[in-house]
Amino acid sequence: MNNLMFLGAKSCGKSTIMNSLRRLLSEKGYRVFTLNKQDYTSMEVRGQSLCGQSLCKYDYILLEGDELTDVKIADMVDASIVLVGDIERGGVFAVLYGMYALLNGQRVSGFLINKFRGDDTILMSGLKFLEEKTGVPFLGVIPYVSDMDDFIEVFRRAVEPDVMSQILGVNL
Amino acid sequence: MSAIAIHGTTSNAGKTIITTALCRIFNDKGYRVAPFKSQNMSLNSCVIPNGGEISRAQALQAHAARIEPTADMNPILLKPKAEHVSQVVIRGRPYADMNVKEYHDFVEKQGRDIVKTSLKNLSSEYDLIILEGAGSPAEINILQRDIVNVYPAKLARAKCILVHNIEYGSTLVYLFGTLKLLDTERELYSGIILNQAQGTVDAVELEHILEKPVFGVVPHIEDLHLPEEDSLSLKNHDGHFDVGVIRLPHMSNFTDFDALKLEGLKVRYISTSTESEIKRASVLIIPGTKNTILDLKWLREQGLDHAIVQVANDGRVVIGICGGYQMLGKRIIDSGFENNREEIDGLGLLDVVTRFDSYAKITERIKGTIVGDGILEKFQGEEITGYEIHMGQTSTSLKPCFIINRGGKTIQDGAINGSVFGTYVHGIFDNPPIRKAVLRAIQKPSSNIERDLDDEIDRLASIFSASVDLEKIEALI
Numbered sequence: 001m002n003n004l005m006f007l008g009a010k011s012c013g014k015s016t017i018m019n020s021l022r023r024l025l026s027e028k029g030y031r032v033f034t035l036n037k038q039d040y041t042s043m044e045v046r047g048q049s050l051c052g053q054s055l056c057k058y059d060y061i062l063l064e065g066d067e068l069t070d071v072k073i074a075d076m077v078d079a080s081i082v083l084v085g086d087i088e089r090g091g092v093f094a095v096l097y098g099m100y101a102l103l104n105g106q107r108v109s110g111f112l113i114n115k116f117r118g119d120d121t122i123l124m125s126g127l128k129f130l131e132e133k134t135g136v137p138f139l140g141v142i143p144y145v146s147d148m149d150d151f152i153e154v155f156r157r158a159v160e161p162d163v164m165s166q167i168l169g170v171n172l
Numbered sequence: 173m174s175a176i177a178i179h180g181t182t183s184n185a186g187k188t189i190i191t192t193a194l195c196r197i198f199n200d201k202g203y204r205v206a207p208f209k210s211q212n213m214s215l216n217s218c219v220i221p222n223g224g225e226i227s228r229a230q231a232l233q234a235h236a237a238r239i240e241p242t243a244d245m246n247p248i249l250l251k252p253k254a255e256h257v258s259q260v261v262i263r264g265r266p267y268a269d270m271n272v273k274e275y276h277d278f279v280e281k282q283g284r285d286i287v288k289t290s291l292k293n294l295s296s297e298y299d300l301i302i303l304e305g306a307g308s309p310a311e312i313n314i315l316q317r318d319i320v321n322v323y324p325a326k327l328a329r330a331k332c333i334l335v336h337n338i339e340y341g342s343t344l345v346y347l348f349g350t351l352k353l354l355d356t357e358r359e360l361y362s363g364i365i366l367n368q369a370q371g372t373v374d375a376v377e378l379e380h381i382l383e384k385p386v387f388g389v390v391p392h393i394e395d396l397h398l399p400e401e402d403s404l405s406l407k408n409h410d411g412h413f414d415v416g417v418i419r420l421p422h423m424s425n426f427t428d429f430d431a432l433k434l435e436g437l438k439v440r441y442i443s444t445s446t447e448s449e450i451k452r453a454s455v456l457i458i459p460g461t462k463n464t465i466l467d468l469k470w471l472r473e474q475g476l477d478h479a480i481v482q483v484a485n486d487g488r489v490v491i492g493i494c495g496g497y498q499m500l501g502k503r504i505i506d507s508g509f510e511n512n513r514e515e516i517d518g519l520g521l522l523d524v525v526t527r528f529d530s531y532a533k534i535t536e537r538i539k540g541t542i543v544g545d546g547i548l549e550k551f552q553g554e555e556i557t558g559y560e561i562h563m564g565q566t567s568t569s570l571k572p573c574f575i576i577n578r579g580g581k582t583i584q585d586g587a588i589n590g591s592v593f594g595t596y597v598h599g600i601f602d603n604p605p606i607r608k609a610v611l612r613a614i615q616k617p618s619s620n621i622e623r624d625l626d627d628e629i630d631r632l633a634s635i636f637s638a639s640v641d642l643e644k645i646e647a648l649i
Contacts, residue, residue: 009342066341091182091308091346098342098349118256118272126313146426 002169005063005074006112008084009095013114014064016148017084020155022062024172033058037066040073060168068102080109080167082139088115093126100134109167110139112159117144137163173295174649175330179305179321179361181346185335186367186390188229191304192398193636194645195237196629198300201646206294207233208328209304210287210320211248213258224264225249232398233302236629244290248283248319250275254602255430262286276317283319291327300649303330310353322357331362331648333387339368347382362648363387365640388640398628414614416453418476418496419443420467425460425561428493431601435611445475454614455489456480458496460598464526464564465511468499468518477519484521489547489613490592494562497586497594498526501566505529510563522587522594524568535561538597540576542605544588547613548573554605558597566596 004021006014015036022032033055040063055061061077063070074081083099085092096111111130113123120141127138140159145151165172176194180187191207198205212227218241219225226246234241243264250258253269260267260275263286270278294301309321309332325332336346343366351358363385366373375386415432419441429439442449442456450456458480461467471477484490492500501524505515509528518526537559542551556574566587573586573595586595591613600606 009340009345068345089182089184089340091180091310091350093312094181094308094310094349094353095342095346096349097353098345098347101352102345102348122272123313126311129312 002109002167003061003063003074003077003079004168005065005070005079005081005107006084007065007068007070007074007081007099008114009086010066012084012086013142014066014084016151017112017114017142017155018062018064020152023152024156025060025168025170028170028172030059030170031057032060032062034062035073036064037070068099071103071107074107079107081107082110082112082167083108084112084114086115087113087141088117088144093130097130097133100136105134105136108134108136110137110163112139113141115144116141139163139167173299173301173328175295175301175303175325175328176645176648177303177305177321177325177328177330177332177360179309179325179332179334181308181310181334181336181350182340183307185337187304187306187335188233189393189396189398189632190333190335190365190367190390190636191302192233192236192629193633194302195233196633197637197642198302198646198649199237200633203300203649204239204298205237205300205302206239206298207237207245207304208291208294208301208324209246209306210290210324211250211283211306212246213250213252217249217251217261220264222264225261226264229304233304235625236633242293244293247286247290255427263290279319280317283317284323287319287324288327291324295328301328301330303328308350309334309357310350312353322354322360325360330360332360333363333365333645334361334384335365335367337368338366338370338373338389339392343373344378344381347378351382351384363644365390368392385644387644388636390636390639393632393635396628396632398625398632414453415439415455415457416442416449417457417459418471418480420459420461420495421470422462422467423459424462425494425598428459428598429457429601431607432610435607437611442476443474445479450476450479450483453483453488455491455610456483458490458492458499460493460561461495463510464495464498465504465506465514465516467495468504468516471499471519480519481521484592487591489610490521491610492522492594493600494560494596494598497522497524497596498564498566500524500592500594501526501568501587504564521592522568522589523570524566524587524594526564526566528564531563533561533563534578534596535559536578538576538578538585540574540585540597542573543571543575544573544586544593545571546588546590546593547609548588548593548606550612551605551609554603556597556600556603556606558599558602560596561598562596 008014025032085096142158178187178191214227217225218228218231220241224243230246231241247263249261252258306320366389369389373389414437500522501518503525505527507529540556542554568587570587572584573588576585
């Protein structure tokens with residue numbers, strides 16, 4: 001089983017994604033610990049380390065990050081990284097590939113596009129291009145959701161179960 | 173003829189105002205300069221001297237360049253009509269309504285020729301063309317039918333500048349990823365402009381990693397009033413928040429507000445009275461609901477009732493749709509048809525009373541005419557369409573908003589009191605006159621600080637000049 005960090009620019013929806021995955025895993029009976037950026041920033045400020053937490057009682061640690069330097073937290077808990085791009089404002093392939101290239105691909109196990117409107121067949125050539133260029137698979141394209149109560153269902157339908165299961169090391 | 177192209181890492185990078193600034197700056201320096209954007213999607217069009225229409229953004233840029241706007245400056249204008257359907261305006265004239273697929277086919281067949289012709293026309297008349305891109309130039313899924321970024325830049329042999337909006341964060345990532353994905357075409361890019369900076373930015377590391385010079389860091393400009401520009405004209409002067417929609421627990425008809433977004437309005441949901449959004453909202457909408465009385469009680473529990481009344485008393489716009497309309501009234505009387513037999517006070521902003529005294533539910537498409545006064549007055553006589561789905565009958569002493577034709581009968585709909593109105597008509601914002609009425613109403617509060625357009629462009633140009641290395645940019649010409 002693998003820990004996971006969702007890394008993406010400000011307000012790309014990574015927290016919502018992280019919390020949705022937490023719920024999905026909890027439904028399966030797994031014990032999940034989530035750590036958002038404020039959590040570990042304030043721990044750092046207080047001089048606490050992640051290792052000081054009794055994390056061994058959890059099956060999964062899920063993290064979020066918005067800067068490349070946050071990857072050091074992923075290193076600490078040996079998390080693989082899913083790169084999240086917000087397509088609403090455009091430049092989604094650039095931001096995904098930019099993160100991938102600046103990290104030299106290290107720990108990157110998947111791409112995720114969030115807030116998509118319309119018919120996603122228009123994206124296919126782009127997804128394929130990026131997958132071939134990097135060897136990293138797309139976990140899915142999550143449609144834009146106006147009512148956040150619906151997000152978890154939309155998320156569940158949008159992610160590729162095989163890729164997700166492989167990244168997490170468990171059958172979802 | 174020389175050309176400079178302004179591309180962005182994302183939409184809203186600030187391309188439009190940077191193009192506007194450059195048009196003014198280079199005209200001041202004595203160049204005959206013209207703006208160009210292959211394709212613009214906007215409901216804000218502007219009529220040009222020969223009678224055609226182009227995007228208002230390019231018309232503003234022409235004004236900045238001190239020339240008359242022509243159709244060649246924006247040869248393709250897409251005016252969204254419905255979800256996924258736009259009216260396509262070619263060189264100023266309506267051409268056809270197309271859905272996304274049809275438009276893509278059209279672009280593949282004819283788009284590049286249209287762009288080429290217009291660019292050619294402009295280049296014979298001007299010394300310098302400032303090309304504004306659209307979206308990101310690195311959308312690798314649609315590169316083969318690109319007519320807005322790299323294609324026109326190459327045609328005009330333009331030197332490209334890549335702009336990133338710092339507010340979006342991930343500055344290095346966006347810039348690096350964009351240039352990397354452009355592959356060999358990254359050579360077209362001469363430099364970077366960072367936009368919307370608040371505070372200082374360290375450009376040295378960026379220049380080192382990107383191997384491109386940073387021409388400047390443009391600050392966030394407070395209070396910029398360029399009314400013709402889509403995304404700027406509708407902002408509050410203190411931020412970006414325009415329309416607040418009360419997120420009722422039983423809210424229905426979520427699509428009612430989509431059309432407002434087409435106008436560049438930011439729409440946000442509000443569910444507690446403590447949210448600062450409610451203080452910043454220029455327009456507050458109480459949407460339709462599947463249960464008026466329960467949601468009205470919820471509204472009170474949240475303390476939102478006082479907040480909404482405060483917004484209305486401030487003279488800001490408050491609109492109730494369907495159940496939201498019923499809530500704006502004085503009283504709701506349920507004879508046991510919506511929930512239990514009970515009477516409840518509404519918000520009291522409109523002198524209307526709603527009764528639920530039968531199960532009769534109206535579900536019908538309607539056509540109508542605007543008759544309301546207040547913020548609708550300027551649009552009296554304009555036609556509207558929409559649909560009704562509701563229970564309950566509402567009576568009012570106020571002037572109605574609309575006279576509508578429902579199932580062959582002519583009836584009055586809604587009630588209006590100054591900047592507060594309510595209606596049973598869903599899809600009301602799909603009607604351009606209603607959107608215009610809202611836009612007109614919310615631009616009013618800022619009218620006291622409205623400055624002369626040329627003064628504003630000059631102010632923009634001088635702030636821009638002070639924050640970028642103009643010599644380096646002029647050297648591109």
